Amino acid sequence: MNGAPVDINTTPAAQSPTGVYDFDSPVNSAMIFYVVSSVFMVLAAIVVLLKLYIRLFVHKKPGLDDVCTVGAFILQTTYVALLDHLFANGGARHQWDMSIAKLQSVLSQQSRAAIIQMPTYLLAKLALLFLFHRIFGPKKAFKWAIIVGCIVVTCVYLTVMFIYVFADAQGVLVPTSYGVACINLITDIYLLVLPMAAINSLHLPLARKIGIAAVFAAGLLACAMSALALYYRFNTIAGHGAVDMTYTVAPRAIVLVVEIYVGIMIGCFPVLPSLSRKTHLTKFFSNTFGSLRSWLVSVGASSTSKSGQSRNDDDYPLSSRDKPVSLHSGSNAV
Numbered sequence: 001m002n003g004a005p006v007d008i009n010t011t012p013a014a015q016s017p018t019g020v021y022d023f024d025s026p027v028n029s030a031m032i033f034y035v036v037s038s039v040f041m042v043l044a045a046i047v048v049l050l051k052l053y054i055r056l057f058v059h060k061k062p063g064l065d066d067v068c069t070v071g072a073f074i075l076q077t078t079y080v081a082l083l084d085h086l087f088a089n090g091g092a093r094h095q096w097d098m099s100i101a102k103l104q105s106v107l108s109q110q111s112r113a114a115i116i117q118m119p120t121y122l123l124a125k126l127a128l129l130f131l132f133h134r135i136f137g138p139k140k141a142f143k144w145a146i147i148v149g150c151i152v153v154t155c156v157y158l159t160v161m162f163i164y165v166f167a168d169a170q171g172v173l174v175p176t177s178y179g180v181a182c183i184n185l186i187t188d189i190y191l192l193v194l195p196m197a198a199i200n201s202l203h204l205p206l207a208r209k210i211g212i213a214a215v216f217a218a219g220l221l222a223c224a225m226s227a228l229a230l231y232y233r234f235n236t237i238a239g240h241g242a243v244d245m246t247y248t249v250a251p252r253a254i255v256l257v258v259e260i261y262v263g264i265m266i267g268c269f270p271v272l273p274s275l276s277r278k279t280h281l282t283k284f285f286s287n288t289f290g291s292l293r294s295w296l297v298s299v300g301a302s303s304t305s306k307s308g309q310s311r312n313d314d315d316y317p318l319s320s321r322d323k324p325v326s327l328h329s330g331s332n333a334v
Helices: 030-058 064-091 100-136 140-166 170-200 206-216 219-237 249-266 273-279 284-307
Strands: none
Touching: 030 064, 030 249, 030 273, 064 100, 064 249, 100 140, 100 170, 100 249, 140 170, 170 206, 170 219, 170 249, 219 249
């Protein structure tokens, strides 16, 4: 009996706690993934399109950050589509409700999807760094901090991508995914602190600093998602989630999807006030970011006087070309 070959097409991939096995079970964890991923996909699409509109038709000066933003959105949407297909074909059932062969297929598809994640992470974070360079580039210290960030994320995520492509052994892939979660959290914190440090150096009233920082504060959500993803990976590797890893994959995937879509949107938010000013939707962002523009232009002018080179106002995407209006002036001009 013990020597009988195991039919991987009919043998359950795990032991059911109830003793009931159903390879056609409709019970799965995919529905919440469909809802959350769709909501964030639509939100990200709207924000990305608004950013492109501003850069192409308002500033008329697109940059590398726009290219990276679009690339990250396309790759992330492809990743979501792959998971949708996987879950629609039973990839989010309980592990005991699928055969060993089915489990092997599911894990293989998850690994292929993970390959797409690496360039997605890379492009989303490069989009932020290139945007920071356009905004804070005149400040030499921040310029070098941004360049170092670009080099680090490029080397790390490309290396991990090639590991995922060429390594099949779980003994390699699992620790690698462990490291990726740590790297994501570290880089997200770095991308949150970098603009905050630059904003803190502005000679502005505290209220306006808070208003400017609020646009970048969405990075806190990305950091929270990175921390949660790290927790899930620790939990699974420790064995707590491995018993039913297919049923728990949807909640883990939600965290990853939200993290990247939020990262993409953060790279768009600083540009959006130009649209607000253009269409007279609000005065708050116009005044807040007008002050930041004034500071950046003054720094750029100082740099220009030394180098003999000039910078176009459109390099500063946080405002339009109008002069800032005082919050206390009572003017309606935005």
